[in-house]
Amino acid sequence: MSKTVDDPLLSLEDVSVEFKDEPLIEQALPDNIVERFGLGESPVKALDDVTVELAEEDALVLVGESGSGKSTLGRTAIGLQESTEGSVKYDGYDIDAVREGEHAGEVYFEDIRRALQIVHQDPGSALNPYRTVKSTLSQPLKLWYPDLDLNDRRERIRRMLQTTGITPAEEYMERYPHELSGGEQQRVAIIRAMLVEPDVILLDEVVSALDVSLRVDVMDLLLELQDMFGTSYIFISHNLTNARYFADKADGRVAVMYLGNIVEIGSVEEVIGDPSHPYTKILKWASLPLDPMEGRETIPEESPIMMEDPPDPADPPSGCPFHEACPKAREACRNEEPELLSADDDTDRLVSCFREDEHHEYWNSEPIHDEERDIPL
Numbered sequence: 001m002s003k004t005v006d007d008p009l010l011s012l013e014d015v016s017v018e019f020k021d022e023p024l025i026e027q028a029l030p031d032n033i034v035e036r037f038g039l040g041e042s043p044v045k046a047l048d049d050v051t052v053e054l055a056e057e058d059a060l061v062l063v064g065e066s067g068s069g070k071s072t073l074g075r076t077a078i079g080l081q082e083s084t085e086g087s088v089k090y091d092g093y094d095i096d097a098v099r100e101g102e103h104a105g106e107v108y109f110e111d112i113r114r115a116l117q118i119v120h121q122d123p124g125s126a127l128n129p130y131r132t133v134k135s136t137l138s139q140p141l142k143l144w145y146p147d148l149d150l151n152d153r154r155e156r157i158r159r160m161l162q163t164t165g166i167t168p169a170e171e172y173m174e175r176y177p178h179e180l181s182g183g184e185q186q187r188v189a190i191i192r193a194m195l196v197e198p199d200v201i202l203l204d205e206v207v208s209a210l211d212v213s214l215r216v217d218v219m220d221l222l223l224e225l226q227d228m229f230g231t232s233y234i235f236i237s238h239n240l241t242n243a244r245y246f247a248d249k250a251d252g253r254v255a256v257m258y259l260g261n262i263v264e265i266g267s268v269e270e271v272i273g274d275p276s277h278p279y280t281k282i283l284k285w286a287s288l289p290l291d292p293m294e295g296r297e298t299i300p301e302e303s304p305i306m307m308e309d310p311p312d313p314a315d316p317p318s319g320c321p322f323h324e325a326c327p328k329a330r331e332a333c334r335n336e337e338p339e340l341l342s343a344d345d346d347t348d349r350l351v352s353c354f355r356e357d358e359h360h361e362y363w364n365s366e367p368i369h370d371e372e373r374d375i376p377l
């Protein structure tokens, strides 16, 4: 399908991603029979029917516990991971179709690869230890801008180092990764992504490996670069404090993920300031400091979550994906999966919970657990 005028920069529509594990061991028996051993019979649904959009100069912050699908959503959005179902569009073009060679003459997969970049968590392993900063940063320029000569490349790198506070730039250009601090390494990784003038950068836990004191510096740098270049960000963090800071400063949205689903999405004030979904409330409760002055008792109260470990993504529960752990779950939650719909509270947030609909049969059905626990917020 061709693009239309009002297309967002990136859009995911009903996107699912399944990983089918390969059998661990194969044993050949007589008569060409192959016996397979090990795990890997059930596919893992890492993304389950996700719909979300990203505009120009936008910021989408993904939060949720490990394994909830944040990286898979980010990687699928920038074309690094193929979707199993649904469609992912960049600038109106279906990325998988472009990858297959459709729309040739209008757009090529290489254009999309340049426009949608990624920065990883660990800059130490993302940078080649045998290359100087100049050599590392020259690579993407050589690849995407072959017409630039040596002096042009050098000047672009020098200016970008200066802009990001890595000075004296001339001196830093000759350094190797081990001669840089963790924060400087991450800045170089960010510059490498920025140099090719992308429309979107996936920032996958980019501040998690840094000292707490450096995290705000690096987030502030990313926000300054967004102001300068108009880049859109998908910022992944399992840390609610970082997520809150980044989304707030970037005036972006926060999406909370659970078992491959977005369960709540909206502004920072809505989602983190005053969460609606029981899972978001628990996530916030669990991240409050153990300080009575700041909100949570020093001695932890009884956890409101009914099941500490999330369900097996290869065998997800029926109905609402959160119902087994939810302190507010009722029989209705076992049978039907809630859609992500506008909340019943005059905000722009979307929430996937029957409790948002005062007429839903949820309210007349029996609690699943012995008692409904309160979420102490």
Ligand SMILES: Nc1ncnc2c1ncn2[C@@H]1O[C@H](COP(=O)(O)OP(=O)(O)OP(=O)(O)O)[C@@H](O)[C@H]1O
Pocket: 019, 020, 021, 044, 045, 046, 064, 065, 066, 067, 068, 069, 070, 071, 072, 073, 238, 313
């Ligand atoms: N390449 C893969 N092959 C098989 N399963 C995968 C693969 N990548 C991710 N998964 C599974 O998909 C689910 C979602 O993983 P994903 O990495 O997207 O979550 P996440 O929220 O980013 O977690 P983390 O913070 O630990 O990276 C998990 O159950 C994970 O084990």
